[in-house]
Amino acid sequence: MKREALLDAAESVLFEHGTQALTLAAVADRAGVSKGGLLYHFPTKEALVKAMVARVIEEFDGLIASYDDGAPGSYTRAYVEATFEILGGEARAYRRWSAITAAAADPEQAEPLNEAMRRWHGRDPGDDPDPGAAQVVRLAAEGLWEVVSHAPELYDGEQLAALKRRLLALLP
Known part of the structure; x- marks a missing residue:
């Protein structure tokens, strides 16, 4: 296996x-x-949880990298694209929820995910034409991921596509 x-x-x-x-x-x-x-x-169970958390981080980092072309503002666009790619795949949508749940009981297990969140959301906004809009869009995408992780039936593919278009339209 x-x-x-x-x-x-x-x-x-x-x-x-x-x-x-x-x-x-x-x-x-x-x-x-x-x-x-x-x-x-x-x-050990701890090794299993550690691997779950690492997979979530690696997967999301890889998706962001695949969409980020290095142009001003491209990181936030890549963040949105990566988020919606994950939300489009039902199994992957709950991966982070599962990893967070498993790691929550042990602060040491949760630290890699906390560090990734600091990195994803604490980026220097210097390369964004509108840093405030970029931050709002990333936080909205983050919130949507959280909601869909708990209630995947709330949004169908068409609704998710509309939300993605709207978030990207908020960026300059």
Whole structure:
């Protein structure tokens, strides 16, 4: 079994049943592997949570980088594009929610995600033509991600596309 499939199984357990249900046995059962097979990749629950958090950060950083062409204001546009790409994929939309939930019980586990948030939202606005608008747009995208993570049925694809267009239109 591949590491990514085990992380997918852990996210599913968390999303469907909450933090109290996240056990190595439950993840192994969901993934259809022996507990030993899971332990080969993740020797502890903490290692599993750490990997979930790292995957969320790496995925989002990679998406931003793929959209950011370095032009003035492109970081915020890339942030919006990356957010909506994630929101368009149901499994990925709840990834961050699951990682945050799993890490919340342990400040040390949550720190990498906290650091990423500081980096994503604390950027020097010097390259944005309108730093205030850029900040508002990133925060709105962040809030939308949070809402969709908890209630994915609220917005269909057409509504998400309209919201994306509106947010991008707020940028110079």
